[in-house]
Amino acid sequence: MATALKINGTPHQIDLPDDVPLLWVLRDEVGLTGTKFGCGVAACGACTVHIDGEAVRSCQVALSDVWGEVTTIEGVGTPEALATIQQSWADHQVAQCGYCQSGQIMQAAALLAENPAPTDAEIDEAMQGNLCRCGTYPRIRAAIHDAASKLKEA
Amino acid sequence: MASVGKIIRRTFLIGSAAIVGGVAFGAYYVTRPAPNPLKPKEGEAALNPFVLIDQNGITLFAPRAEMGQGVKTTWAALIAEELDVDLDQITVLHGPAAAAYYNSAMMGEGLPNKGYDISDFQHNLGEALGILGKALSLQVTGGSTSMKDGFERMRQAGASARETLKRAAADRLGIDPSDLKTASGHVITPNGDKIAYTDLAVEAAGLEPVEVPLRDPSEWRYLGRIQPRLDMVGKVTGTAEFGIDVRLPGMRFAAVRMNPKLGGAMNSFDDSAAKSMPGVETVVDLGTGVAVIANNTWLANQAVEAVEIDWGDAPYPPETDGIFLKIVEAFDGAPNSTMRDDGDVSVTPDGATEITAEYQVPYLAHATMEPMNATALYNGDALELWCGNQAPTLIRFRAANTANLDTEAVQIHTTYLGGGFGRRGELDFGEIATKVAMAMPGTPVQTTWSREEDMRHDYFRPGAIARMRGAVQDGKAVLIDGKVAAQSCMQQAVERYTGFPGGGPDKVLVEGFFNQPYAVPNYRMSGHVADLAVPVGFWRSVGNSHNGFFHETFMDELAHAAGRDPLDFRLELMRTEHAPSAGCLEAVREMSNWTGKTPDGVGRGVAFTYSFGTPVAQVIEVVDEDGAIRIHKVWIACDMGLALDPENVKAQMFGGMMYGLSAACFGAITFADGEVEQFNFPDYDALRMHTAPQVEVRVLETNRHMGGAGEPGTPPSMPALGNALFDLTGNRARSLPLVNQFNLLV
Numbered sequence: 032m033a034t035a036l037k038i039n040g041t042p043h044q045i046d047l048p049d050d051v052p053l054l055w056v057l058r059d060e061v062g063l064t065g066t067k068f069g070c071g072v073a074a075c076g077a078c079t080v081h082i083d084g085e086a087v088r089s090c091q092v093a094l095s096d097v098w099g100e101v102t103t104i105e106g107v108g109t110p111e112a113l114a115t116i117q118q119s120w121a122d123h124q125v126a127q128c129g130y131c132q133s134g135q136i137m138q139a140a141a142l143l144a145e146n147p148a149p150t151d152a153e154i155d156e157a158m159q160g161n162l163c164r165c166g167t168y169p170r171i172r173a174a175i176h177d178a179a180s181k182l183k184e185a
Numbered sequence: 186m187a188s189v190g191k192i193i194r195r196t197f198l199i200g201s202a203a204i205v206g207g208v209a210f211g212a213y214y215v216t217r218p219a220p221n222p223l224k225p226k227e228g229e230a231a232l233n234p235f236v237l238i239d240q241n242g243i244t245l246f247a248p249r250a251e252m253g254q255g256v257k258t259t260w261a262a263l264i265a266e267e268l269d270v271d272l273d274q275i276t277v278l279h280g281p282a283a284a285a286y287y288n289s290a291m292m293g294e295g296l297p298n299k300g301y302d303i304s305d306f307q308h309n310l311g312e313a314l315g316i317l318g319k320a321l322s323l324q325v326t327g328g329s330t331s332m333k334d335g336f337e338r339m340r341q342a343g344a345s346a347r348e349t350l351k352r353a354a355a356d357r358l359g360i361d362p363s364d365l366k367t368a369s370g371h372v373i374t375p376n377g378d379k380i381a382y383t384d385l386a387v388e389a390a391g392l393e394p395v396e397v398p399l400r401d402p403s404e405w406r407y408l409g410r411i412q413p414r415l416d417m418v419g420k421v422t423g424t425a426e427f428g429i430d431v432r433l434p435g436m437r438f439a440a441v442r443m444n445p446k447l448g449g450a451m452n453s454f455d456d457s458a459a460k461s462m463p464g465v466e467t468v469v470d471l472g473t474g475v476a477v478i479a480n481n482t483w484l485a486n487q488a489v490e491a492v493e494i495d496w497g498d499a500p501y502p503p504e505t506d507g508i509f510l511k512i513v514e515a516f517d518g519a520p521n522s523t524m525r526d527d528g529d530v531s532v533t534p535d536g537a538t539e540i541t542a543e544y545q546v547p548y549l550a551h552a553t554m555e556p557m558n559a560t561a562l563y564n565g566d567a568l569e570l571w572c573g574n575q576a577p578t579l580i581r582f583r584a585a586n587t588a589n590l591d592t593e594a595v596q597i598h599t600t601y602l603g604g605g606f607g608r609r610g611e612l613d614f615g616e617i618a619t620k621v622a623m624a625m626p627g628t629p630v631q632t633t634w635s636r637e638e639d640m641r642h643d644y645f646r647p648g649a650i651a652r653m654r655g656a657v658q659d660g661k662a663v664l665i666d667g668k669v670a671a672q673s674c675m676q677q678a679v680e681r682y683t684g685f686p687g688g689g690p691d692k693v694l695v696e697g698f699f700n701q702p703y704a705v706p707n708y709r710m711s712g713h714v715a716d717l718a719v720p721v722g723f724w725r726s727v728g729n730s731h732n733g734f735f736h737e738t739f740m741d742e743l744a745h746a747a748g749r750d751p752l753d754f755r756l757e758l759m760r761t762e763h764a765p766s767a768g769c770l771e772a773v774r775e776m777s778n779w780t781g782k783t784p785d786g787v788g789r790g791v792a793f794t795y796s797f798g799t800p801v802a803q804v805i806e807v808v809d810e811d812g813a814i815r816i817h818k819v820w821i822a823c824d825m826g827l828a829l830d831p832e833n834v835k836a837q838m839f840g841g842m843m844y845g846l847s848a849a850c851f852g853a854i855t856f857a858d859g860e861v862e863q864f865n866f867p868d869y870d871a872l873r874m875h876t877a878p879q880v881e882v883r884v885l886e887t888n889r890h891m892g893g894a895g896e897p898g899t900p901p902s903m904p905a906l907g908n909a910l911f912d913l914t915g916n917r918a919r920s921l922p923l924v925n926q927f928n929l930l931v
Contacts, residue, residue: 047464047481047484048463048464048484051481051483051484052483054483055481055482055483055484058482059438059480059481059482059483060481062432063423064423064426064429064430064432065422065423065424066423067427067429067554067555067603068429068482068556068633069554069555069556069636069866070636070865070866071635071636071865072636072865072866072867074865074866074867075554075866077554103423104422104423105422105423105424107422108422109422109424110418110419110422110424113418113421113422117421117422120417120421121413121417121418121421124413124414124417124832124833124836125417125421126253126414126416126417126420126421127253127254127255127836127837127840128252128253128553128554128555128601128602128603128604128605129253129416129419129420129421129425129601129603130427130553130554130555130603130604131554132420132421133423136421154874155874155875156875158873158874158875159873159874159875159876160873161873161874162554162866162871162873163554164552164553164554164604164606164844164847164871165253165554165604165840165843165844166839166840166842166843166844166847166872166877167836167840168843168872168873168874168877169839169877169879169880170836171874172874
């Protein structure tokens, strides 16, 4: 039996077993490859998406357990129309290999939605589940502060 | 010298070729150009384009792996600087696996000199040796060589294309080319009219490429300045395509399990349970492992985990202790190399104080964020392979052998790399994906490794031991006698890539050990090769990654024994030996306000490594926060000579440093029953947002020869941290990872 999902505002009917994690529904079935596979055990944050605005590790949410509308990095902004947070990431030249950055941005976007002016300690707390093997953390931190100030002005 | 010059010129012959509606400029691999170089006949040379212009626009080729180091942007800037095009008006592609994209700087690194003492003659010889890179078709991204390699050739390609386009415009207008200017992809006539390059492409294709001198650096608009990275927008919108993101019509997804007793056989397997699991299409016997092809990666992985497999034993001691005993044994034999032997180390000078120390570091995994994967489409007489890789010509050769095809029948598509660090220079992921796809001809199959499979089937940074003896007198080091023992990743890799056994003195094993710019009168450094079959390979900065720790921790111990400030102690030995190196130490002293003294609860350490032609000094400050130690701040100074994009160099420097600190704090691959004991990030963690230090980087440009950027930030980070911890706690770190000895913030 197909499962109904709403992803980035678009309804989808998914014909996969109930226990398939949302990550693999997005990547292999829907074709939204911006959400990345890194560990499969919620230890790296590369697969972070929003469900009803909350940042979750999509590798740990079974298809049948998805409780609300899903937003992925593709739903945040596009190359032609970057969201504020993506523009801050680009302005600060954050990405190196870039593989973890979809997850970093989704995590940071959820943080900023909840806390429009996070301190360094609050950034540490919110972002420590997101691993970056290139070590781009100083620029991620700068981009979050930058996005916070731009969103405040807006 | 003339003959050397001649050889160098012959290795890159700029040519051009007509294409449909346009022109291509590029380099030839051999010296006999073909009438149609884009479709050469037998015995004729193919032209591999670096610049392609047609009605659709201007395309530049940057045939180096973009694994985060920004090579795509800086490589394109080298061409654009001479071609006079705007970086936002062009397309940059990686291009196919091709011989003419060989890496000329890589082989130059093989010269038996220390690097920092290189003469101009040797420097030219190094370039000439680049021919070997060409002969082996070594299209490799590694060794921090991309900018050294591309610096001359790419500007030459751009200049030649520009002048040929001008000649085409001059012919059309019946005027002299010297009356024409170029800007933003246009030729500009004396009266200010603009003719687009795209409009001149067909006419330019009929002309001999024009050779001109390169522009003086004072005229540069892109090089030496900060460029927005061309891959940035794709990477912040999830639209940049990594290997794992390749999607093709009708594609299937596979998961794989290879013998966790690395190099052991597969005795038998039972796939009866796996075959009937949801989504499964077929189970593939890979000989040394199994794969499951399904309609979803996760379902394939569930099924491959359900295969019952009887694995054969590994060809090395099954426990970590037994492996390190073999490394210890290597000290008993004759050294594989003694690349530094100054003065006489057999006698400790009268009145000098002698100290000895032994250090040990573990095996390490690369742990790229994107697990190993590749996508293959096999149809019986041809193969296409999509993957992020650091060596497309080698992977093409391996895939062709695997599929029993000519290399010409194999096409490699190189995507972005979700981290490389040396891991994606290996060929295993491409070979396995090829075998899997051969089980389903006509259907593209993506084979993705689980994180556990990736972590436990690496070509690891070898575990290593160093035995150091030294002496100080009157506040100075007067003797250093060092021995390092480890497996040779070079010898093992040569055999793996070519099938021939590797041998001879291994410079990589002792890099960062024998070639450090200290004027110590009695100075001998030897390498001993451990005979072990644990798979080992090139891990960001390779031999420097262990030797930096050994050498610089011992320098700190010597300074302490001499009663000297560790920064002054180094600086004094370095000033007369290599000024750019001394400049880096002086820079971090100034940046960090180094006084040699720290308040209670704060510790500072300094370290220095010269690697890949670039000296790097780092000062690290650690702080005791209620018993847990935080790495608070790092100051880095490097001198790579010309920095083509200083902001990108800074990113590479602190990124390399973070990679080293992650290993220094937490990294260890250990073995039990022949199997790696670490499975996933919880067992092999890295620095995270809350444990990463603040950083400040200064890029100096006094070095006479161009150095690398991607790796030199890594080696000094580990000893700098160990030395800072000694300053804070009085406990000397002689083995890694540090979390085993110190209460680090986690």
